[in-house]
Amino acid sequence: MRLSGLQLCNIVRFTFFILLPTRPVALCGCVPAEDKYKAKPGSHVAAHVKTDDGEEQWILAVVNSYNSHSHKYIVDDIDEEGNNGKERHTVMKRKVIPLPLHKVDPHMHPQGLFKLKQLVLALYPQTTCFYRAIIHKLPKDVNSDYSVLFEDTAYSEGYSPPLDVPQRFVLPVKESKRK
Numbered sequence: 637m638r639l640s641g642l643q644l645c646n647i648v649r650f651t652f653f654i655l656l657p658t659r660p661v662a663l664c665g666c667v668p669a670e671d672k673y674k675a676k677p678g679s680h681v682a683a684h685v686k687t688d689d690g691e692e693q694w695i696l697a698v699v700n701s702y703n704s705h706s707h708k709y710i711v712d713d714i715d716e717e718g719n720n721g722k723e724r725h726t727v728m729k730r731k732v733i734p735l736p737l738h739k740v741d742p743h744m745h746p747q748g749l750f751k752l753k754q755l756v757l758a759l760y761p762q763t764t765c766f767y768r769a770i771i772h773k774l775p776k777d778v779n780s781d782y783s784v785l786f787e788d789t790a791y792s793e794g795y796s797p798p799l800d801v802p803q804r805f806v807l808p809v810k811e812s813k814r815k
Contacts (some may be wrong), residue, residue: 660748665740667748668733668808675699675709675734681755682766682807684731694733694766696805700724715764732791733757733810739803741778749774750782750806754794758784759805768809772798782806 658735660667676699683697697711706730716723740748750756750771757766773783781802785795 660745664738665748666750682733685725695763757807758801
């Protein structure tokens with residue numbers, strides 16, 4: 637039996653849609669990593685660290701190593717370069733958020749996007765720190781950014797004007813268990 641080009645094209649298209657996941661995979665958009673996931677050395681993460689002046693902040697970092705016995709990562713601050721190279725931090729696994737590995741196509745997987753007005757951590761433009769923000773506008777396509785409003789007491793409304801942040805740098809908020 638010989639298939640026409642159109643029939644073959646339809647078979648390929650049908651097979652593609654059957655194999656396509658019905659929902660985004662872990663580390664795609666708002667879908668977090670599984671609890672057992674361990675970021676590999678060289679991976680980018682958000683790490684909650686204590687600075688030299690005692691302040692705590694979420695920074696963009698690169699994983700150096702992970703100790704499965706102590707459940708701690710050793711990460712290097714992506715921004716800091718002192719006399720000895722990168723500033724290194726040791727942080728508990730629960731204080732590390734792996735960055736998404738894939739962008740979400742809103743047309744294929746809208747459930748992989750954060751919701752409007754959802755509280756997130758987002759990388760403030762032209763910095764290497766993550767701050768709390770709310771989703772203002774969703775990406776229109778796979779290559780579009782989120783528009784977010786950063787929490788900022790300098791503004792009367794308590795939020796900055798809308799700023800664009802690439803999908804890769806918008807993360808779910810991890811609430812502290814400390815009170």
